[in-house]
Amino acid sequence: MVLFDFGGTLDADGARWSVRFHAAYRAAGGKQSFAAFDRAFRESDRALERLSGIERLGFRAMIDAQTALLLPRLSDGAGLSPRAIADQFHSSTCAVVHRNAALLELLHSSYHLGVVYCLEELGVMRYFSVVADSGRVGITKPDPRLFQHALSCPGLVSNPAWMVGDNFESDIRPAAALGLSTAWLAPETEKPRERGIPTVRLKTLSDLAGVLES
Numbered sequence: 001m002v003l004f005d006f007g008g009t010l011d012a013d014g015a016r017w018s019v020r021f022h023a024a025y026r027a028a029g030g031k032q033s034f035a036a037f038d039r040a041f042r043e044s045d046r047a048l049e050r051l052s053g054i055e056r057l058g059f060r061a062m063i064d065a066q067t068a069l070l071l072p073r074l075s076d077g078a079g080l081s082p083r084a085i086a087d088q089f090h091s092s093t094c095a096v097v098h099r100n101a102a103l104l105e106l107l108h109s110s111y112h113l114g115v116v117y118c119l120e121e122l123g124v125m126r127y128f129s130v131v132a133d134s135g136r137v138g139i140t141k142p143d144p145r146l147f148q149h150a151l152s153c154p155g156l157v158s159n160p161a162w163m164v165g166d167n168f169e170s171d172i173r174p175a176a177a178l179g180l181s182t183a184w185l186a187p188e189t190e191k192p193r194e195r196g197i198p199t200v201r202l203k204t205l206s207d208l209a210g211v212l213e214s
C-alpha cells in the first residue's frame with residue numbers, strides 16, 4: 001500500500017500554500033515581497049480558522065474565502081482583483097493535481113493506494129482504496145494510529161507499505177516509527193530532523209514511480 005498526504009503533497013510539490021498564494025498575488029500585479037506578504041497571510045490563516053462552517057467549504061470556496069480575508073491585510077490589496085488571484089491559485093493547483101492523476105493511475109495498477117484526507121472536488125478519489133479522514137476516524141496526525149487505521153483495512157495488501165508526504169513531523173516521522181518506508185517531498189534546503197529517515201527524498205511527486213519500481 002502507498003499512503004499519501006494530501007495538502008502540499010498531491011496538490012503541490014512540497015510548496016506551502018503561502019508560497020503558492022504569493023506567486024498568484026504577484027501574477028495578479030501584487031508588489032510586496034514574500035516576507036511582508038507572509039505576515040498578512042498568517043493573519044488571514046488565523047481569521048480563516050475562525051470562520052464558521054470552514055470545515056464544510058470545498059476547495060475553490062476555501063481559496064475564495066482566503067483571498068477575501070487576505071487582500072484587506074495587504075497595503076496594495078485594494079487595487080487587486082480577488083478573482084484573478086483565486087483563479088490563478090486554483091488553476092495552478094489543479095494543474096499539479098492533474099499531472100499527479102497520471103502517476104496515481106499508474107501506481108493504482110500495482111498497489112493499493114490510500115490517502116489521509118482528500119478533497120473530492122479535485123477528481124482523484126477514484127484511485128484510492130482507503131481514505132483516512134481525521135474528522136471521521138477521530139484521530140489526527142501525527143498520531144500513528146491514523147496510518148495504522150488505513151493499513152489495517154480488510155482486503156488491502158499493506159506490504160510493502162509507504163508513506164508519502166511533505167511534512168516531516170506529521171507525515172514522515174510517525175510513519176517511520178511504525179516501520180513504513182517513507183518518501184519525503186520537500187525542498188533540498190529542508191534538512192531531515194532524525195538520522196536514518198526518510199527512506200527517500202523527492203523533489204517532485206512524479207519521481208515516486210521510479211522510486212517504487214527500483
Ligand SMILES: [Mg+2]
Pocket residue numbers: 005006007008009165166167
Ligand atoms: Mg501536507
